[in-house]
Amino acid sequence: MLEILREYYSDILLGVGYTMLVAVIGTLAGLLIGILIGVYRTIPNPKNKVALVFKKAGDYLLSAYVEVFRGTPMMVQAMVIFWGFALLNDGKTLDVTVSGLVIVSVNTGAYMAEIVRGGIISIDKGQFEGAHALGLTHAQTMFNVVLPQAMRNILPSVSNEFVINIKDTSVLNVIGFTELFFVAKDIVTQTYKTFQTYLLVAMVYFVLTFGISMILRLVERKMDGGKNYKILGSQNPDAETFAREVKHD
Amino acid sequence: MTENSTPYLQNGAVTATNADEPLVRVEHLGKSFGDHIVLKDIDFSVRQGDVTCIIGPSGSGKSTLLRCINLFEQPTSGRILFHGENVTAARKANLLRRRVGMVFQSFNLFNNLNVLHNCTLGPRKVLKLKRAEAEALALKYLRVVGMDAFVNAKPRQLSGGQKQRVAIARALCMNPEVLLFDEPTSALDPEMVGEVLATMKTLAEQGLTMLVVTHEMGFARDVANHVVFMDGGVIVEEGSPEQMFTSPRQERTKAFLSRS
Numbered sequence: 001m002l003e004i005l006r007e008y009y010s011d012i013l014l015g016v017g018y019t020m021l022v023a024v025i026g027t028l029a030g031l032l033i034g035i036l037i038g039v040y041r042t043i044p045n046p047k048n049k050v051a052l053v054f055k056k057a058g059d060y061l062l063s064a065y066v067e068v069f070r071g072t073p074m075m076v077q078a079m080v081i082f083w084g085f086a087l088l089n090d091g092k093t094l095d096v097t098v099s100g101l102v103i104v105s106v107n108t109g110a111y112m113a114e115i116v117r118g119g120i121i122s123i124d125k126g127q128f129e130g131a132h133a134l135g136l137t138h139a140q141t142m143f144n145v146v147l148p149q150a151m152r153n154i155l156p157s158v159s160n161e162f163v164i165n166i167k168d169t170s171v172l173n174v175i176g177f178t179e180l181f182f183v184a185k186d187i188v189t190q191t192y193k194t195f196q197t198y199l200l201v202a203m204v205y206f207v208l209t210f211g212i213s214m215i216l217r218l219v220e221r222k223m224d225g226g227k228n229y230k231i232l233g234s235q236n237p238d239a240e241t242f243a244r245e246v247k248h249d
Numbered sequence: 250m251t252e253n254s255t256p257y258l259q260n261g262a263v264t265a266t267n268a269d270e271p272l273v274r275v276e277h278l279g280k281s282f283g284d285h286i287v288l289k290d291i292d293f294s295v296r297q298g299d300v301t302c303i304i305g306p307s308g309s310g311k312s313t314l315l316r317c318i319n320l321f322e323q324p325t326s327g328r329i330l331f332h333g334e335n336v337t338a339a340r341k342a343n344l345l346r347r348r349v350g351m352v353f354q355s356f357n358l359f360n361n362l363n364v365l366h367n368c369t370l371g372p373r374k375v376l377k378l379k380r381a382e383a384e385a386l387a388l389k390y391l392r393v394v395g396m397d398a399f400v401n402a403k404p405r406q407l408s409g410g411q412k413q414r415v416a417i418a419r420a421l422c423m424n425p426e427v428l429l430f431d432e433p434t435s436a437l438d439p440e441m442v443g444e445v446l447a448t449m450k451t452l453a454e455q456g457l458t459m460l461v462v463t464h465e466m467g468f469a470r471d472v473a474n475h476v477v478f479m480d481g482g483v484i485v486e487e488g489s490p491e492q493m494f495t496s497p498r499q500e501r502t503k504a505f506l507s508r509s
Binding site for chain 1: 319321340342343344346347350351353355356357358359360361362363370371374375397398399400401402403406416419420423
């Protein structure tokens with residue numbers, strides 16, 4: 001196993017690089033898609049009839065997107081998108097890396113949409129009312145009050161998706177994307193050391209996913225903030241003391 | 250409390266076109282949730298500087314009435330007039346709410362923001378104040394409620410009474426013309442009830458117009474200048490606290506007050 005590592009470490013590193021590239025960008029882009037859809041779907045129904053029709057049409061389209069991409073395997077989606085693009089462009093295929101990024105992002109977005117929606121509806125109605133009572137609009141309430149809390153609550157699920165993406169990029173080998181699994185297959189064809197190679201690759205995958213889990217756990221703790229806070233020394237600080245002591249975070 | 254003489258309602262009378270026109274007038278207000286009728290033909294008004302307490306048994310529609318006034322609930326019939334202007338149409342809700350404050354039973358402080366930013370969010374986003382102006386305003390009202398030392402604390406680090414005082418400061422930062430209180434002390438232990446009621450009493454003495462749904466009869470008797478008794482979705486009786494608490498005219502009022 002060590003000799004495989006010694007001989008092919010540059011290929012393995014390249015595979016790790018591509019795997020992480022797709023996993024990181026796919027997860028972040030998927031999260032962004034999820035936030036946009038989640039926010040859209042929690043907009044209260046407009047009173048205006050025409051606006052209501054557009055809102056409903058949008059809702060149905062987004063539901064279709066979520067159901068289709070959750071309901072089919074990513075490996076099949078990769079094939080359909082990659083070869084579908086080629087069919088529409090006289091056989092010219094989309095760049096493999098770009099294809100990989102698009103497929104993982106769009107697939108993750110479908111899951112994230114539901115995760116974000118769940119995060120938003122889990123926020124107490126009182127948070128919305130507190131903001132609306134001040135005259136804040138729905139959008140202001142969302143971005144200043146609800147989403148920051150929802151994001152904290154969905155972080156464990158996002159971390160889940162991230163780990164799944166690191167592993168699931170392996171299905172992109174079907175379109176020839178040189179991620180870690182693709183590299184492993186390549187090494188096997190050259191060395192015939194099937195077991196050793198895949199065991200090594202399994203270990204590499206585990207290091208990646210475990211590392212990411214740990215990092216996101218740290219982010220969670222960071223977001224929770226400390227248990228302590230500073231009580232300002234004087235009960236009636238003058239403006240200058242106040243400006244000095246107030247923490248801008 | 251260094252600023253006891255400061256008027257809270259700097260823009261209080263600006264839009265009042267007619268001195269006789271009440272600040273808030275409710276006309277023939279009805280509200281039902283499906284077949285369940287909660288409010289029937291409610292008529293009443295709040296004048297500038299009034300401290301009105303709405304009392305009555307649970308389920309009598311007090312909170313729903315309050316929530317209709319800032320359009321949290323859309324009335325099924327009747328009108329709500331603010332300075333004589335019909336504001337019942339829901340699309341005006343945002344404009345109305347920046348002038349009608351609300352304090353909740355469950356505080357509803359923003360959990361992701363510290364005390365200071367809870368108070369500055371409204372002024373900055375709705376009134377478009379600069380950060381420094383909003384913070385000065387927040388500090389001023391946090392001092393009024395005695396919570397200025399806690400600007401850095403998150404809501405979860407505060408006691409119920411402290412949260413409610415911050416919630417009151419947050420509402421005051423918008424300079425509301427009338428402040429609605431929806432059972433502000435019902436979730437608090439007796440000591441905390443005392444600290445919140447004391448704060449509310451101070452505000453009443455400063456001339457803040459307040460509409461308070463409460464079960465605190467002592468507060469209604471001592472601080473209010475107008476008491477409304479509701480039961481079964483209607484106003485059974487209203488009048489001055491002396492009249493309501495010493496010689497109520499209706500049997501239902503007598504029965505309710507004798508038990509509290």
